[in-house]
Amino acid sequence: xxxxxxxxxxxxxxxxxxxxxxxxxxxxxxxxxxxxxxxxxxxxxxxxxxxxxxxxxxxxxxxxxxxxxxxxxxxxxxxxxxxxxx
Numbered sequence: 685x686x687x688x689x690x691x692x693x694x695x696x697x698x699x700x701x702x703x704x705x706x707x708x709x710x711x712x713x714x715x716x717x718x719x720x721x722x723x724x725x726x727x728x729x730x731x732x733x734x735x736x737x738x739x740x741x742x743x744x745x746x747x748x749x750x751x752x753x754x755x756x757x758x759x760x761x762x763x764x765x766x767x768x769x770x
Contacts, residue, residue: 700725701732
């Protein structure tokens, strides 16, 4: 009943990290789409940010990130409503 441990290339890990950062998608959504664990992707993301200067989100606090996510969601909803009304 032993499970073999999967290994992923550095390029694959970097690609997933860039997708999380660039698209502002939740870590859990990207992890599920690629079949990796949430915690694994979070660790890869922390390491990626350390080695690549952190990116634009490193300057935001967790409260600011949550607010930004909320505003992005609201913006999408308003755009959808505006498109529907046209």
